[in-house]
Amino acid sequence: MRRFALLFCLAALLVAPGFAQDANTPVPKILIAGFDAYKMGGPGEALRAWLRGSPNEAGPEATAQFAVLRSAQELYGPYRGFEVVAARQVSPSTRIVYMTVDYDKGPLFAKFLLYRAEPQGWIVTNLLFSTNDTEVLPLQ
Secondary structure (H helix, E strand, C coil): CHHHHHHHHHHHHHCCCCEECHHHCCCCHHHHHHHHHHHHHCHHHHHHHHHCCCCCCCCHHHHHHHHHHHHHHHHHCCEEEEEEEEEEEEECCEEEEEEEEEECCCEEEEEEEEEEECCCEEEEEEEEEECCHHHCCCCC
16 A cells, blocks of 8 residues: 555656646636637737737737747648647746647647736647647646
8 A cells, every 4th residue: 555655656756847738727718808809810819918918019029939830830731729738837827838739730739928917817838839749838
C-alpha cells in the first residue's frame, strides 16, 4: 500500500504544478468571444475581441499575430474550433491558457496570458500563435 501511495505522489509531482486539463478548466468568456468572432468575421475580428481593453489593443503585437492567424488559415484551410490543452493559474489575478486552434488540415498552437482587471474582468495582455508546438506549449 505504501508503494502505491509513493507512486501516486511521484506521479502527481511529475505533472506540471498549476496545470489543469480542459475538463477542469473553464474557458474565460473573452477567449470564447474571440473564437466566436473568428468564426463569424475572421482573424481581425478575433484579435479585436481578444485584445479589447488590453494595453496591447492597438500595438504591433496584434499586427504580428494577425499575420500568423491569416497564414495558418491559408495553410490549413477553414477554422473549425478550439481546445484547451492546459491552463496555469499563476496568481489569483493572472492566468495562462494554452490551446489548439483547429483547422481542416492542421492545428495552430496558442498561448493567452490573461489578467483580471477591475472592473472589466479577464483581459488578454499577451497572446502568441505558432504552427510549432514547442514555441507555445509548456514543457511536458
